[in-house]
Amino acid sequence: MRRTRKIISVALLAVAAAACAPSTSGAPSPAATAGALPAPSLDAGLDLDALVAAAKKEGSLLVYDSSGDIEEVAKAFTAKYGIAMEGxxxxxxxxxxxxxxxxxxxxxxxxxxxxxxxxxxxxxxxPQGVARTWIPSDLTDQIPAENRNPLLALSKATVFAYNGRLSPGGCPVKNVWDLTEPEWAGKLVMQDPLGKPTVLSFFTQLDAHGNQALEQAYQAKYGKALKTEEKSAAYEWIKRISRNRPVLTGSDEDVSAAVGAPNATDKKIGFMSISKFRNNEDKGYKQATCEGMTPFAGFSYPKYVAVAAKSKHPNAAKLYVRFIMTEEGVKHEIGEGGVSGNTTVKPLVTAPGLSDWQGQLFHTDPKGLLGDLRDRQTVSDFWRVNHG
Incomplete structure (x- = not known):
């Protein structure tokens, strides 16, 4: 059973540090309109043996991650290199x-x-020099140019899921607009978007390049074109979802329990990370992806790796980056499904109902990352007002 060490939110930033914090005003912060990123560093002719030796002299390594899977990565890293890594x-x-x-x-x-x-x-x-990209030069040919800056370690997914025991014939929801109907009021369970950056980015990305798909899905369900007073189909869908009384949680584990627990009696749809499909084996849950859902069954999102610019263990940090960019390291993060930023690593998808990673999911466009940051407050306020 995985044990995770959670970090308690620290106190408010001091005035100097607060200037660097994410903007909470309606206007974009200067960082949100930043220009070109600092170029990644790359040690030409990387000598892996020399890097390992230098990392061992530094003695230890500390890596933060939003997933508890980092603890498994740490165990594997320490076992391989004999360097104490804490995840x-x-x-x-x-x-x-x-x-x-x-x-x-x-x-x-x-x-x-x-x-x-x-x-x-x-x-x-x-841009502020807090973190930087380092690329292992011996793996450069295996990492597409679009994955290098920032360095894409892997892509994960959040999907609409249902309880297969309660709905043996398949997912009771066939279209994302179904979830805006009265019959599904209070039956969508998801993490609170205001505390989940990946969901907020999903919303902003939908507005950036998902409107046509949403309009077509609306036409397919209702037999008529969508008419809205909102800025786009994405915002109309977000409004209707937020007003349909979704049950908001603080973790995907809570979403999974509400949807897939063996003693569940009420049909609910969960919007959760595919990592929680491990509960099928670990806890006897009956969860599956809403396969065939129009126009998507969920979304994929990138997970990047970066080195602290002032790290006291820079060689160990580099060695970790190289490790996570190989199958040996990333397999612990991929778990029930995911795609490595290294094209030589075979994608792994074991989540029930998610058979076509490319075709079933709405995908994050890495060119829109700055737009996600710039528009985050707008979509947060929109959700907050409509959810009430």
């Missing part, structure tokens, strides 16, 4: 806040981090 589960906003504070104080403890919030990474942490 800490911490929500991305808290990780970013801690790294900003440590950088400003010249007291860095976090050596590297995994980021699901690409907007904060490319809009704040990297």
């Amino acid at each position: 800490v589960k911490s929500d991305t906003p808290q990780t970013a806040e801690k790294m900003i504070r440590e950088h400003a104080a010249d007291n860095v403890t976090i050596d590297a981090a995994m980021y699901e919030d690409g907007g904060v990474l490319v809009g704040q942490l990297m």
